[in-house]
Amino acid sequence: MNKLFRMMLYHLKKAAQSFVRHLAMSLSAATAVSVTLTLLALFLVLAGNVSLFAGNIENGLQIHVILQSDIDSEEELTDAGNTLKAIDNVAVATLSDKDEELELMIKEKGEAFAMYRGEENPLSNAFFVTVQDPDQIKETCEEIAQLDMVSDAVYGGTSVSSLINLLNMVRQGGLIFVLLLFLLTGYLISNTIKTTIYARSEEIAIMRNVGASNHFIKVPFMMEGVLIGLAGAVIPCILTCLGYRWFYDSIGGRLFTDLFALQPVWPFAVWVCFALAGAGVVIGVFGSFISTTRYLHWKR
Secondary structure: OHHHHHHHHHHHHHHHHHHHHOOHHHHHHHHHHHHHHHHHHHHHHHHHHHHHHHHHHHHHHHHEEEOOOOOOHHHHHHHHHHHHHOOEEEEEEEEOHHHHHHHHHHHHHHHHHHHHHHHHOOOOOEEEEEEEEEHHHHHHHHHHOOOOEEEEOOEEEEEEEEHHHHHHHHHHHHHHHHHHHHHHHHHHHHHHHHHHHHHHHHHHHHHHHHOOOHHHHHHHHHHHHHHHHHHHHHHHHHHHHHHHHHHHHHOOOOOOOOHHHHOHHHHHHHHHHHHHHHHHHHHHHHHHHHHHHHOOOOOO
């Protein structure tokens, strides 16, 4: 164990020396990593909040089931609720009696409808149905609408489904864009490590002649790639913490309504920073591994 620890310290020391010795090239690669990780940070912040928006919209989706006007007794309402709950994909069916329905209408359309309070209330009893799978809400709504006891059944409609699909497309498109940036940055780091290898070709030849394995030679270069990746993650992490906090505070933590509430700054920003640091390490290891594997391949 001690031998392994000393060996890792040796490799880390060699990687740090190489990083400093070729500082200009290292900083150039780290800058490329910073650009990529800054864009990745924007994508992660966007994706995290888009996922929250989509979840809030899906959780808020309900089917408004208006019953026939003659269904009024407590026993009939209980039977209607049990019938709705027995339908596949129905999670909860909450009664909204005609008085509650009127209050909702007054809230939405104005006090002009307050005149119908009491015996003059012309509305029917209703249920608000929450579904288990929001993707199947249209089919569930159509099935409920066919029941004899139901006068009408409506939900957000195609506009809500289209909004959810749009949010999902934003996440998927951003992910493809970031993957392309990953490949580009890995290529830049690969070239940086390759330059370092050529500069140390004599040293590598001597190490081979004395019996050093490819693994022993390769590890310091891979650690150097890790250092480059971590160095490139510093600025994006700072920008993420400060920038997201400023944006969150400036708009009051939400866009327009609570339905579009943003992810809280903490711990969301911390998790994004961890993801950026991890991505920097992955990019660094990937780039250095490719270049060292190609160069150190034995040709006999």
